[in-house]
């Protein structure tokens with residue numbers, strides 16, 4: 001079978017040129033006589049991979065020097081548990097804004113280690129999420145260690161389309177499904193973290209961008225391996241990093257730079273999303289997206305068919321048309337098209353053509 005257009009939410013599509021390059025380098029990475037995943041993380045070749053990838057990520061996001069960049073194991077959820085341990089004193093208050101599943105998960109992960117308050121929540125009476133809570137409506141408490149939110153909710157397809165301006169807060173942002181999709185101003189955040197398996201690379205890696213002064217916080221008693229500062233001081237080599245994932249992330253960063261950087265990717269992303277939402281809205285109710293227009297995600301587009309009985313025919317036909325992984329998350333149902341950086345405009349065009357054709361046949 002040929003490669004299909006891949007709308008998976010994560011692990012998600014990787015750029016084909018990255019996979020081809022990894023394939024070409026698989027057996028012998030640059031005359032090492034072994035692949036990038038078979039060499040020591042402390043050897044010269046891998047240190048070069050690590051340094052180059054950090055340099056390129058810094059260039060892509062204009063990360064200032066007073067921010068450390070960590071490449072760690074364990075995914076975004078582990079970081080959700082480590083946030084209060086690294087940033088909050090025992091029992092200190094921390095604020096959370098919840099606009100979907102992952103914000104709620106972050107609350108659960110923090111609760112054992114901090115006095116957590118949800119200061120804004122967009123959950124509706126029937127348990128759904130279909131909007132953000134605008135920054136102006138947040139009411140942070142006094143004396144908190146930080147304020148956490150999720151700029152893009154991967155499952156519900158809800159995104160803050162602008163950035164917070166809260167200079168008095170240490171804003172912590174779970175950017176797992178939005179990092180690298182559009183330009184950001186890193187200075188607005190104390191901590192940005194992102195599981196890699198959307199716009200960065202394969203799973204198994206999480207990137208943490210943290211303002212260096214926050215690394216000086218005592219946090220709470222914890223095992224050495226859970227100290228961000230120790231990871232920062234050792235170049236993320238306190239223990240063995242996920243070398244293959246890190247190497248592939250490095251290739252993705254090079255690819256992103258070749259595309260013209262994040263600003264250029266954002267233009268393509270904005271157009272892809274606009275085209276897909278227009279197709280949904282223009283279907284006369286055959287397809288429906290119930291997210292408020294001011295909060296519609298560029299990266300994850302959930303949509304329902306007017307008749308749920310058509311869902312399995314839709315998915316079977318999509319697969320036959322070379323369009324994979326469109327089934328929505330069980331919490332929301334219906335379909336979801338994740339249209340990350342590595343999903344080309346042609347893939348979205350093919351999806352739209354298929355949706356129109358399906359509607360004609362079943363409308």
Ligand SMILES: Cc1ncc(COP(=O)(O)O)c(C=O)c1O
Nearest residue numbers: 010075076077102154176177195
């Ligand atoms: C926004 C967001 N946060 C957190 C997670 C959890 O990430 P992980 O599976 O890497 O722990 C995900 C997973 O897809 C996500 O989309």
